[in-house]
Amino acid sequence: MIWNTMMGTSILSIPWGIKQAGFTSGIILILLMGILTLYCCYRVVKSRQMIPLIDTSNWEFPDVCKYYFGSFGQWSSLLFSMISLVGAMVVYWVLMSNFLFNTGKFIYNYVHDINVTDIVPGTNGSNKVICPSAASGHLPQNRSVVFSADNITGFTLFEKWWDKSQTVPFYLIAVLLPMLNLKSPSFFAKFNVLGTVSVVYLVFLVTVKAAHMGIHLEFNWFTENEFFVPEFRILFPQLTGVLTLAFFIHNCVITLLQNNRNQENNVRDLSIAYFLVGLTYLYVGVIIFASFPSPPLSKECIEQNFLDNFPSDDIMSFVARIFLLFQMMTVYPLLGYLARVQLLRQFFGNAYPSLFHVLALNLAIVGAGVAMARFYPNIGGIIRYSGATCGLAFVFVYPSLIYMISLHRAGQLTWPALITHIFIILLGLANLIAQFLL
Template identity: 40%
Template structure:
């Protein structure tokens, strides 16, 4: 099969110049730009998505239009490709080209688009009408380059994606562990998560390619079909767990915001509760009797009979949110991603202001050095807090400087760890009541009349209100993909309003059940984190690493021991969650 005639790059550009100027080519050069299928018997399908340096034949230019007599013979008789093909290096061994064609192929493949354009431009007259086309090619090249992100953008993307609802429960996790053991466990878990995320990137760097885009693809390639299925299932578990936690929090925020408005309109409870009172929902009598009096005074009204946090509010939320779940594409909601950064920034300010007002409130520092029996609550929760392993490859592929992936990933995880530790440690050390009063949603420790807490609830509510449809869309798409993969029917992935409504109704129904009967986000986060973290943080990266080393013949005993220990830690972390009561 002949791709192009045996000419050097300089001859190729010279003849391209002759075509542009409307001059006839010698007969020996007439097939210079012919597609690979012009020769009989060549039926290779080369269209694999690579940049098209040469389309079939050559496209008409203004110079050709000005000289129809000169170009008609060439275009009508000599340039009749049957099918368009694209240069692809993956087919290089099967093309059976001569040495000259191989050399030319390498020049084209390893020369950037800008270099070819630059060489062509030097040979063209300064006022040639092809300059506009050349400029358009340069613009396309620039657009391709702009697709990649600088390190700062990549770091922020990882931080913004990783920091989630665990932020509200971090002080609760510290209380279950002890201050200093909690800090050490945080550092240990983030180190393990960083290592396993980096392992996934290095494995993808070695084995990634056509058809290998995500962790499940790597699992299928290196471990087997079963590993791909398991990884996809537990990716769904993470999304479903996130949806449930979001629903519980949105119900909580909606309830408190509406109660605040109602109390201010009706002037109920204004005398009983001061504006910045601190609550201990587990032990209400630790405070003055005003809190209890408000509850008894308001619970008898019709409003509070209808507006109940653990029965009616989750259903009212479904009425508001369900119509937004049935869009064909959730791209509209991605425009509100900045709300996540704004919410985290405000929580920093909120906790800092409250902590400054309270001061340090630890009576016996020696107690904070001892590990509590419930320390596994924090380790399970951190499996969800630092979970980004299912999409880390997609994020880091867009990094402009791939050689900085390790550095950027380390900085991002360091920032995430600092974010969690700051809110957890500062709130825990300054909380003025008994540490056992700290809630898994720290905003529950503040009265509905607290204005700063109200602002935090409003920001978080609108953030989750825009995030939930997007997460649900991904969950629905993954489920439909899994169904089509199992049953082999591609039409299952096609959009259908009936299918969409049924699946979304199932999701919402499950979320309502949890919001009514198990509204404890700390418990949900630690179980989800321990379960999904076992697969994505501990097991799969370790198995992939050992499988890759085995392929290279470099698998050693120390490597086996290290990665088996990581797997055992993940298993113990999951098992321990069943022996702890909140």
Template identity: 35%
Template sequence: MSRAEASPLLGGAAPTNTYKTLSRDSLDSLGPAELTASAILSTYTKLEKSLKPERPKQSSLVTIFSVWNTIMGSSLLTMAWGVERAGLPAALILVAFMAALCLYTAYVLLRVNKHHGSDSCEVPALCRTLLGRWAEVLAHMFSLLVLLGANIVYWILITNFLYFTVNYFVDLHSSNTTEYNMTLLCPRHVNQSLLLAEPVEEVSPYWGLHSTVPMYVALIVFPLLNFRNVSFFTKFNSLGTLSVVYLLIFVLVKGYSWGIHLPPLDTRPVRNAAVLSGMLALSFYIHNIIITIMSNNARQDKNGRDLTIAFLLVTVTYTLVGAVFYICFPLAKSCIEDNILNNFDMHDIMTAVARILLLFQVVTVYPLVAYMLRTEAILLLPLKETRTLTIVINLSIMTMCVLVACFCPSIGTIIRYTGAVSGLVHVFALPSLLQVRSLQLRGRLTWWKTLFYAAIVAFGALNLLMQFFINE
């Protein structure tokens, strides 16, 4: 597809005809293996004009659960790790504070769009209208960053799930599953494992979690990246909601079986809470797609209420998974991994089911994310899309993913840095700048309002800065 054929919409980073094969319903259902579904969906915000006829409005209940399902991401697996790094009291306060702040800035975007945009408008278009071309480019660039982070995290998760799933079936008939189902692992402190269980050792130089398996994943994924019609993969998006529900049940069942194991009073440095705040900036990130989702609400006068309820549900979900796992985890809390499934022996039946379910879902979602990243990159450069260029970009993405999966396979670290950087731009800075400009144009800007929104931007900058002063 040439640049001339792209026909960009609203200032546009995306062509109308590129996304006609995908429905809005299938896009709204993406999750939760996503780094954050809103980051993935942001590339598709221009789709609305290409849908004919226009979709009917949806009820408040459908809108609420659409927002809930869209926000939920892979940070669900890392939430207990974030709670451990921040400490339970600070974590509970921080989750509530970040939820409220991200809810407010998302609502600000809805208010700005009401005065200066339209139902098919989105953040980049608002940036161009109110702030100029530089802000539009900035919005697109950091959406690209989030998509790249999503690709890397997906690759690490696929590698992890594939490795342990294969090992599970290989050892299925030679292990005592009753014993292993009671086993917890502390990969960072082997001697603290229950029942003296050792972490899984590499059984072959040709089958290593951080050496060969990331490259084997390329053999599976590369053919999928070259599908011309990626709408095939949207048929599996219902697994997103199923995965969230299963993980909730998984944590509640495990927590009930362990009982409560409260740690002593936490005296860790306060700056470590920035680990969780960086993650949460991405965990509550829906800002690039919120206008499109809420424009489908039949009760536009209830957008504020419905958005608040959706954020409340997300907050409760994160709190349940993170706090319950942390409170009930019977080993030293420092043993909690940034992927909670790594704390369980691979023979644990519930863990094996979770990995199989998530493996299938992430493998089907990854081609969508890579496709959006590739399309966004081609349009931003700009370049003429050819078969050769597509293959080169796919190979470049996969090479980067393999390298990170081999040498820095920490999804928690990737999520917190990506969240802090993209959060500064999309969650804190752009909504604040757009609101200030909107108030100025409407003659309602005061000094204290300017100071208030400047403080939001300063918080986002501080959140990013603190990521470099964490005790690992």
């Protein structure tokens, strides 16, 4: 359950993050961030047990923050929790727009028997890989199209009304806004298994593509060229920002573990879940990066969503986009429900005070998603900014501060514990600052 909940859209950006960090440092950072976020998550799980003489069995982590930090802890934890939820919903909207656009494009071309030949730089063969970023700056049209004269008008209209950023993000409103306004999204929770299916299929896709493309790594330090693979890059904080959200489950881990029949196994189950998540990220990230054909392409071509490196007419990528599109369309209302419950219950004491309140909140959230899909459709950037921001509070600062305060009150705080947890807080602060500097 924890693995399924934690595995999200970040997996699509891990190969890009490794490219930004460098191959060797990317692998090391995934391992270190996994261990660090696991420890901080463990501190969250144990935080309730360190409060004496009070029944905390029904408390969530924001309640613990309120106990230690008063109203500041309550409202700040709400703020950072909303950042994580709304940030995830914005990423979902950008990706759903991407997947819907490519799916519609594939279906239209197939039904009308239109042969689309990409002139974006890429490889040849049935397992073609393309480099959209190489053409985005100077090619007005990233394809040549071969069709009969009868199809010219229809194709032109399709291109006009089926645009990735101009139109498709708005089409999603008709489907998703009504879903967000439902009082209970419990119906969509039944489709949670789609998340597992999607991740399993992505692993399968990565394995098959890598088997056909082979391994392409050039580590010759003395003859550096455009295909040279650096083992370390100064842009590595971009990966740590992505990983903060990729390993983020701290604001709901207590709720998830409450369903455990044997509560004494919570730490074991949490450790297993983090191990599996880290292993999945490592496998997908390393395999995609290592097998990306360089030469003839450069590793710099790896996109923030690695599925964009496969052309729209690639069958396996088409199936992956279908899986992910339906998964996200079922998870999106659940995220909206969590945001509604946390925000409106805090302000009005009721998760559904009126249709007007709910509609106003949902319009603001949907508007943010549409604006990002329209003007800033960079999921890697959105993930790392929102991840580093909410992670600063829930991953690094609050768990460490609460642990130090509880030890101090019990007279058990030692210098090694103090220095270690102050260092963790400083790491979280440096991670956030670095996102805006690089």
